[in-house]
Amino acid sequence: MADLPTVIIERIIYFATVYANKSLGDWKNALRLLWINREWRHAAKRILYSCAIVDLNCKFIEEGKTVDTYFTDTKAVLMANTNVLLIEQNDSGAMAKQFVIKYREDGLRKLLLLCIITALAINESDCPAVSVIKEGSDAAKNGQALTDDQRSSCLKAATDVAQLLVNRLPNITDLDICTHCKEVYFCQFVNTLISSYNGKLTGFHTNLPVNRTTMLVSETLKNVTIRSHVDTIIHMPTINPHPLEYLMLNVRRTQFRWDMFRYNNNSNVIQFDNLRSLKLFFVEANFGSTQVLGPNDHIPQLVFPKLTTLILYYLPLTTNEVQYLMKAPLRILNYSGCLDTAHMICNQSIGNLADLTININLYNVHIPPNNMIAKMNKMFSKTAGIAKVTLTLTWQSNIMDFTDVYWPHLTHLYLNGPFDLYSLFLAIPRMPNLVDLLARSTLSYTSDRVLLVLHTLKRDNAGPVSSKLKHIKFLKVKRTKQLVEAFDELTWYLPELESVDFS
Structure with missing residues (x-):
């Protein structure tokens, strides 16, 4: 073991200590590496003693x-x-x-x-x-x-x-x-x-309220995470945007203003020269509204020349904010929130994306089903050329009917709410690029009821249809031998289907 090249020893030490900074228990477990021999002690000491x-x-x-x-x-x-x-x-x-x-x-x-x-x-x-x-x-x-x-x-x-x-x-x-x-x-x-x-x-990473007089302005500061769920309006620290490469904020919307990045800058432009990953999480889940700023709040011009990953979680955005963010050279975009903001995002130029994920939560939001489907049809018509397009849809009131759905570029669909299973199967040809489907219906879909839907589907429709669907998973549906056999035969309708799972 002592004859191993130094580079090999260092790689072994690295993988053995990669979680040593996560907890004191992991650090103590890795500490025994110091007693193996001198070479291991030298390599491990620099890693372990670097984290207090x-x-x-x-x-x-x-x-x-x-x-x-x-x-x-x-x-x-x-x-x-x-x-x-x-x-x-x-x-x-x-x-x-x-x-x-x-x-x-x-x-x-x-x-x-x-x-x-x-x-x-x-x-x-x-x-x-x-x-x-x-x-x-x-x-x-x-x-x-x-x-x-x-x-x-x-x-x-x-x-x-x-x-x-x-x-x-x-x-x-x-x-x-x-x-x-x-x-x-x-x-x-x-x-x-x-x-x-x-x-x-x-x-810099913290779960604490940060003093509003704090200045995170070092030219070396690349990675910032702030989680601060205080109950009162509090200002965020001043942060120098220029060196940032990774930024995650998980705060209340009342705490956040883009002006917190106005360091040594009196102009109306805030430029994140090196930012590659931006994650904004806001704890007030206002699913149906985009109005978050007062009439006197001003949005400076935001520039993200290197931003490739953007994750927005329950963040109502103004039109200006959406436009500034969508001008970035994004490759990965993950948005969770209301339908209106998702629609506004997809109306921008997003064709250069490689991965688009939209999570829409319709709890306590009363939108006529026809209007909702029409808006999503228009939204997903803008996603041509994106390799992976994922929609997660959560709702609780109206039974979702997929008769009018047309999502030709969607590749992954995850449903959580009451829906009509028969209309979902009929809609699959209008989602020709769909490869993965996960469905959790809050309706009582027993195994016998699902079998009846499959029987009706085969009786009333010809196959196969134009579909790339490979994987289906049903939640809250009991697995039975008859159900497995029926789905094994579903290739008459879905020719590329490889697996069906139940839980």
Whole structure:
């Protein structure tokens, strides 16, 4: 094993440690690679010690004991929730490039910053501000309201603790804050980390509300993920758009404005020079409306010269936003939301796409069936030349009749709602490029009822039809021997059919 070429060793180490930055448990599992031999130790150390993790998930807490019991009894348990001390003991703090904080349970939320302090073995001799955090935490636990002076002192203490950590891990280029804790002192701690590492960051990922004064403006910042589901209107940070290559925002629509990317730019044009992947997820699922901005809101001109992947999830868009986004050299477009916005997207020049996915949710939306089908017919008439065109349709009220459907370029169709199965089979020739069909009917389609539909189809129609359909899957339909045999014979109608599945 010691005679293996270095490049082979490094590839083995890479695949063995590829998930080591996802959790402390995976990191600990990969740690044993350091003990194989000197060559493996050298290769693994650079990978493992590049990721510093504080993982406060409850898997280290024994059943029957509370967080407070551990906190008062011993610091050892919480110290087991980080690899930072081990990295420092090996004089490798400067090797750490990624810093991850993870916590997703309820137990520690009020004590999260204090638990991080304990896990990192930060004491009052290292940072006098620790005593202030302890006092504030004790008061909060006892239900005592902090005075203005106490709150101010705790905020300053959180800043001091963050700065101490920056000194211990000076070369962090990727911050990953994976917790929904919104405690003000912890947020202050995180925002100080952001500000301190800002000039070096290449990646930033957080589930927290980001201070609106935060400036993510480094020319090295390529990868940004912000998930912030706060209940109040809050401004997003200022972000430099020019170096970004990957951007994902999962926020409330009230939080988002394109002006957050207006860094060092007084013109009406915001240009994302290097952005290749954009994912926008908005938590208010307003399925039927496109009105999201006030009359005084202004959309700057947006330019995406390199954008190839666009994913929009329940994002109502204005006409200007759609036009700017569709001018990008897109290859992959995935839109989930209302029919009107999907229709507006497909009316643009989208012929250069390789993969188009449209997910339409019609819950609580009252559209006459004929109008809806006519709009989708027009929408999918614009998709010629796209190799993969997928439609996922979810509804709950009217029984869908496919008699008037004409989707000649559709390749994948996924249905979830009440529909007429017979009309669906009759519509397949009007979807000649369809290769994959998944159908979940909320009507009661028993095996006998499906058999009756197939019998009627064979009695009243000639075959085969012009169809590329290869795979069919029915959900909520019980598999029976008679049903399997009937679909095995369906090649008389669908000549390229290869498989039918039931679940």
